[in-house]
Amino acid sequence: MSSLYERIGGAAAVDAAVDTFYRKVLSDDRVNGYFDAVEMDAQIAKQKGFLTMVFGGPNSYTGQDMREGHKHLIGLNDSHVDAIIELLGKTLQELGVAESDIAEVAHIANSVRDDILNR
Amino acid sequence: MSHIQFENQSFSLAKEDVLTVLLNAGLEIPHNCRSGNCQSCLMKATEGTPPDTAQQGLKETLKAQSYFLACQCYPKEPLIIERPAANESRYESVLISKQWLSHNVIQLKLQRPSGFHFYAGQFVTLWKDEQLGRSYSIANLADSDLLEFHIRIIPDGRFSNWIAHEASERQSVQLQGPAGDCFYIDDNLDRDLLLVGTGTGLAPLQGILHSALKAGHRGQIDLFHGAIEPTGLYNSKQLSEIEAQHEQVSYHPCVLKQDAQTTAYLEGNISELVLQNTSNLASKKAYLCGDPELVKQLKIKLFLAGMNSKEIYLDAFEAST
Numbered sequence: 257m258s259s260l261y262e263r264i265g266g267a268a269a270v271d272a273a274v275d276t277f278y279r280k281v282l283s284d285d286r287v288n289g290y291f292d293a294v295e296m297d298a299q300i301a302k303q304k305g306f307l308t309m310v311f312g313g314p315n316s317y318t319g320q321d322m323r324e325g326h327k328h329l330i331g332l333n334d335s336h337v338d339a340i341i342e343l344l345g346k347t348l349q350e351l352g353v354a355e356s357d358i359a360e361v362a363h364i365a366n367s368v369r370d371d372i373l374n375r
Numbered sequence: 376m377s378h379i380q381f382e383n384q385s386f387s388l389a390k391e392d393v394l395t396v397l398l399n400a401g402l403e404i405p406h407n408c409r410s411g412n413c414q415s416c417l418m419k420a421t422e423g424t425p426p427d428t429a430q431q432g433l434k435e436t437l438k439a440q441s442y443f444l445a446c447q448c449y450p451k452e453p454l455i456i457e458r459p460a461a462n463e464s465r466y467e468s469v470l471i472s473k474q475w476l477s478h479n480v481i482q483l484k485l486q487r488p489s490g491f492h493f494y495a496g497q498f499v500t501l502w503k504d505e506q507l508g509r510s511y512s513i514a515n516l517a518d519s520d521l522l523e524f525h526i527r528i529i530p531d532g533r534f535s536n537w538i539a540h541e542a543s544e545r546q547s548v549q550l551q552g553p554a555g556d557c558f559y560i561d562d563n564l565d566r567d568l569l570l571v572g573t574g575t576g577l578a579p580l581q582g583i584l585h586s587a588l589k590a591g592h593r594g595q596i597d598l599f600h601g602a603i604e605p606t607g608l609y610n611s612k613q614l615s616e617i618e619a620q621h622e623q624v625s626y627h628p629c630v631l632k633q634d635a636q637t638t639a640y641l642e643g644n645i646s647e648l649v650l651q652n653t654s655n656l657a658s659k660k661a662y663l664c665g666d667p668e669l670v671k672q673l674k675i676k677l678f679l680a681g682m683n684s685k686e687i688y689l690d691a692f693e694a695s696t
Contacts, residue, residue, distance in 0.1 A: 264645040267411060267412075267432070268431075268432060270412065271431075274684075275678070275683055275684050278684070279678065279681075282675070282678075282679060283679060286455050293675045294672075294675070295672060296671075296675060296678065296684065297484050297684070298686050301412065301413050301414050302413070304412035304413070304432075305407075305408045305410075305412050308408070308410055308412050313410065314401075314557050315408055315410050315412075317408075319620060369627075
C-alpha cells in the first residue's frame with residue numbers, strides 16, 4: 257500500500273502544485289492580506305514546506321513551529337484556515353488528484369488548525 | 376563510499392547526505408526542512424558534479440553554476456564544495472575606455488582579468504579602493520577580452536561621479552564576483568523570452584540578448600526598455616538594428632512621457648505596457664532588471680498572470696550614493 261505522499265506524486269507534485277496554490281492564495285481577498293508577496297521566492301519555499309507536510313511527506317514541521325509562525329498574525333481565525341484548505345483542494349483537483357486523497361490532505365491540514373490559531 | 380572537501384577539511388560519506396555529515400562534524404550549516412524544499416542548505420560545488428536529485432527544484436541558472444541542496448546530496452563522485460556566498464575573489468583590472476551613452480549613463484569598459492569567468496548578465500562589485508565599491512551588471516558576452524558596464528551617474532553618487540569625472544584610461548579598478556543568477560541558459564532554444572528593464576537595467580538584458588542570439592535562440596525575444604523620457608533610451612539605435620537583423624527579436628522602447636508630436640515609443644507605466652503587449656505568459660521565461668520596486672511588483676503581476684515562478688529572474692538595482 258503506497259503512502260499518500262507517493263500517490264500524489266512526491267516532491268515533483270509539490271513542485272507542480274506550489275505555483276498554482278500560491279497564485280490562488282495571492283488572488284484571494286479573504287487571505288492574501290496575510291501573505292507578503294514581495295518576497296515571493298522565500299514565500300514559495302515556505303509554501304513548499306507546507307505542501308510537503310499536508311501531502312504526508314518528509315518534513316520537520318512541529319506544532320510549535322506552526323504556533324510560532326502564525327501567532328503574530330492579528331485577526332487570524334477559522335475562516336482563514338477554511339479558505340486555505342479550500343484553495344488547497346481546488347489546486348489538487350486541477351492536478352487530477354483523487355477526491356479521497358484530497359480529503360486526506362484536508363484532514364492533515366485540519367490537524368494543525370489549533371496550532372495555527374494558537375489555541 | 377564517496378568523499379567531499381569543505382573549507383579545507385575532507386569527509387567520507389557512507390550512506391549519509393552531505394548536510395548530515397557536515398552537521399555531525401559540528402559545523403554550522405544553515406538548514407531547515409531537510410526534505411529539499413526550503414533551500415536553506417544551498418551550497419555550491421567548485422569541483423565535481425552534484426547528482427541531479429540534489430538539484431531538483433532549483434532554478435536552471437543555479438543548476439548551471441553547480442549549486443545543490445546539501446540535504447538531498449548523496450555524491451556519486453568526489454566533490455569540493457563551498458558555502459553559497461563564498462566567492463569573494465577579487466581581481467585587478469584597468470579602465471580601457473569610457474563613453475557617454477546618454478545624459479546620465481556612461482559605458483565603461485574594463486580589461487577582463489585573466490581567470491575571470493562569468494555569464495553575461497551577472498554582476499560584479501567594482502572597487503575604487505578598499506572603502507568604495509558598487510555593483511554593476513556585465514553587458515557583453517563572456518568571450519570578450521573586455522568587460523562592458525553601464526554606469527548611471529547618480530547625483531552625489533561617489534562611485535559614479537568618480538568614474539564620470541576623475542577616473543581616466545589605465546586607472547586601476549578592483550573587481551569582485553561575479554554573482555547573480557540573471558543570465559541566459561540555452562536549455563530550450565524555442566522558449567519565448569521576455570526581457571524587461573528600466574534605466575541601466577538594460578545592461579544585463581543586453582548581455583542576455585547577445586547570449587541568446589549567439590546560442591541560436593529561435594523563440595520570440597521581446598525586449599522592453601523603459602525610461603522616464605526619450606533621452607533615457609540609450610543604445611536604442613543599436614537595439615533597433617538588432618531587431619531589424621533578427622526576425623525573432625522585438626525591441627519595445629517605453630517612456631513614461633513623450634511629446635504630443637512623437638509617437639515613436641510606447642507610453643505609460645512599463646509594467647502595464649508589458650502586460651498589455653504580451654500573451655502566453657505560462658510558456659515564457661522572463662528577466663526583469665532595474666528599479667527594485669518596479670521589478671518586484673512586475674514579478675508578482677507576471678506570476679499572477681500565469682507565469683511559472685521559477686522562470687522569472689530578477690535583478691533589482693538598489694541605488695546608493
